[in-house]
Amino acid sequence: MPHFAASSPVAEMANPVPSACCMVLAAVVVVYAQRHSQPDSHTQFERVGADVTMKCGSMDWDAAVTWTVNGTDIDESHLNGSYLILKNVDLSQSGQYSCYEGSAWHLKYQTTLKVGTPPREPVLMCRSNNYPKGFYCSWHLPTPTYIPNIFNISVIHGTKEMVCEKDAVPKNRCHIRYLQLFSTVKYKVTLTVTNALGKNYTTVTFDEFAIVKPDPPESVVAKPVPNNPRRLEVSWQNPSSWPDPESFPLKFFLRYRPLILDQWQHVELSDGTSHTITDAYAGKEYIIQVAAKDNDIGTWSDWSVAVHATPWTEEPKHLTTEAQITETTSASTSSFMAPPTTKICDKGAVVGSGAVAVCWTAGLVVAAYSALFI
Amino acid sequence: MAGADSPSAALRRRDLCARGIRLAGKMRSDVVDLLDAYVEQQGLDASASVAAVEGVPPAAVERWDEQTGTQRLLENLAAYRAFRGLLAQMLEEQREQLGEADAALGRALAAVLLQVSAFAYHLEELLRLESRGPPTDEGDGPPPQPQSVFEQKLRGLGVLRELAQWAVRSARDLRQLAKPGPGAGSAPSPAESP
Numbered sequence: 348m349p350h351f352a353a354s355s356p357v358a359e360m361a362n363p364v365p366s367a368c369c370m371v372l373a374a375v376v377v378v379y380a381q382r383h384s385q386p387d388s389h390t391q392f393e394r395v396g397a398d399v400t401m402k403c404g405s406m407d408w409d410a411a412v413t414w415t416v417n418g419t420d421i422d423e424s425h426l427n428g429s430y431l432i433l434k435n436v437d438l439s440q441s442g443q444y445s446c447y448e449g450s451a452w453h454l455k456y457q458t459t460l461k462v463g464t465p466p467r468e469p470v471l472m473c474r475s476n477n478y479p480k481g482f483y484c485s486w487h488l489p490t491p492t493y494i495p496n497i498f499n500i501s502v503i504h505g506t507k508e509m510v511c512e513k514d515a516v517p518k519n520r521c522h523i524r525y526l527q528l529f530s531t532v533k534y535k536v537t538l539t540v541t542n543a544l545g546k547n548y549t550t551v552t553f554d555e556f557a558i559v560k561p562d563p564p565e566s567v568v569a570k571p572v573p574n575n576p577r578r579l580e581v582s583w584q585n586p587s588s589w590p591d592p593e594s595f596p597l598k599f600f601l602r603y604r605p606l607i608l609d610q611w612q613h614v615e616l617s618d619g620t621s622h623t624i625t626d627a628y629a630g631k632e633y634i635i636q637v638a639a640k641d642n643d644i645g646t647w648s649d650w651s652v653a654v655h656a657t658p659w660t661e662e663p664k665h666l667t668t669e670a671q672i673t674e675t676t677s678a679s680t681s682s683f684m685a686p687p688t689t690k691i692c693d694k695g696a697v698v699g700s701g702a703v704a705v706c707w708t709a710g711l712v713v714a715a716y717s718a719l720f721i
Numbered sequence: 722m723a724g725a726d727s728p729s730a731a732l733r734r735r736d737l738c739a740r741g742i743r744l745a746g747k748m749r750s751d752v753v754d755l756l757d758a759y760v761e762q763q764g765l766d767a768s769a770s771v772a773a774v775e776g777v778p779p780a781a782v783e784r785w786d787e788q789t790g791t792q793r794l795l796e797n798l799a800a801y802r803a804f805r806g807l808l809a810q811m812l813e814e815q816r817e818q819l820g821e822a823d824a825a826l827g828r829a830l831a832a833v834l835l836q837v838s839a840f841a842y843h844l845e846e847l848l849r850l851e852s853r854g855p856p857t858d859e860g861d862g863p864p865p866q867p868q869s870v871f872e873q874k875l876r877g878l879g880v881l882r883e884l885a886q887w888a889v890r891s892a893r894d895l896r897q898l899a900k901p902g903p904g905a906g907s908a909p910s911p912a913e914s915p
Contacts, residue, residue: 451817530780643892
């Protein structure tokens with residue numbers, strides 16, 4: 348029985364299409380490989396405003412090349428021969444620049460251009476919020492450089508160099524344990540910032556006591572005092588970062604004001620973590636904050652989170668029908684008069700039935716109104 | 722004499738510590754004021770660094786939190802006895818240099834000297850309470866005499882600065898001592914890491 352061999356005329360007629368496809372596919376793969384084959388990768392850093400000239404690797408000046416940036420062709424007007432010329436570069440021109448030879452699109456050179464600025468003098472701050480354990484220093488640049496920066500910090504105490512251990516979070520901070528306490532010798536901290544375009548540094552000098560600044564007090568709570576329309580009870584806790592409040596006690600500064608006024612009242616408290624405000628305006632909502640300071644050294648903390656509270660006021664009684672009648676018939680003479688047993692402006696007084704304690708000024712106004720209605 | 726650990730001794734210790742803390746606070750406040758007046762009067766730069774001066778006990782201490790109560794008291798007492806001599810010398814120098822020209826500075830110096838003496842006595846009382854008794858005040862003789870007027874001024878600056886540090890340290894030491902615990906202010910465990 349005859350069988351078709353691979354070289355039979357019928358087989359030959361069936362093969363050309365797959366062969367052609369294979370050849371086209373192979374060509375595409377070659378071109379792709381040529382186009383994306385990796386020469387050595389470069390990175391170059393340039394200052395904002397600089398003029399940049401890029402050479403296409405080892406290609407001659409008169410070679411026919413195509414430049415792209417981030418995959419997009421660059422217009423020939425930017426070329427001088429095979430050199431790419433970028434004048435007065437700005438930040439938007441950062442990117443990956445690639446140079447291809449002629450029509451073969453053979454990748455000859457690639458570089459990542461990063462446009463940025465040299466660092467300005469950094470801002471450095473050191474503070475001890477956990478005295479006497481140690482202190483931390485933190486820093487930042489006043490303006491971004493747009494390229495990577497390396498920070499190095501040195502801490503010198505007298506003749507001794509100390510190690511400032513970098514914190515994982517935040518990255519721009521390091522901390523130091525005190526090896527000595529009560530020293531008059533100053534600390535000198537120098538921060539150097541370096542990037543590919545330049546270098547800068549700053550130095551701060553301070554003594555041990557000057558940088559002590561606790562964190563604000565925590566868990567500030569303000570509550571009305573039952574049956575006391577002019578009192579507010581405020582309590583708080585030492586900041587949790589302060590390690591030993593018993594040996595290193597804090598003192599506190601409390602400020603408070605009614606929301607409707609701008610002027611604060613202040614009270615300094617040498618011990619304890621609570622205070623009763625006794626001169627609040629009845630019925631007015633107050634805003635209250637607390638700050639902390641070591642008893643002997645350093646500076647005041649920032650103000651705590653603000654809390655709001657309103658002094659106690661008596662609940663208005665619900666009126667019944669009889670009460671309403673009674674109220675109506677005696678409205679002109681009794682509804683604005685304080686009960687005879689209640690002293691006006693007595694801070695501790697229990698409020699009588701149906702009346703609210705008023706201060707002297709309001710009392711005079713009330714008396715005037717009463718006179719008009721009689 | 723009551724044992725160091727008896728309740729009455731503990732109460733007495735707490736009382737002495739509390740008064741000592743108040744005394745140290747007042748002393749520090751007066752020393753800081755005196756320092757400002759001294760710098761101005763002597764025409765010095767307040768930020769000038771002064772190298773460690775011979776005879777001036779440095780307040781700086783390592784492992785402060787590991788000290789025992791007795792160590793604290795002994796170091797404090799030695800320091801204040803030294804300051805007593807140094808301040809007396811400063812007073813004499815100030816009178817020689819300025820005579821009556823700045824009586825206020827002289828009075829302020831004398832007042833601080835009195836407080837230093839009182840504090841030293843206070844520390845001796847505390848040591849007696851620890852059933853230890855204070856060491857005798859042998860003294861190392863008068864403090865070394867600076868050569869020039871300028872050196873005298875610089876040393877005076879160093880003395881007052883170091884005394885201000887000591888006043889803070891003493892308050893902290895007494896607070897440690899006042900903490901309830903076995904024995905006389907036994908050392909707490911080392912501080913934990915931040």
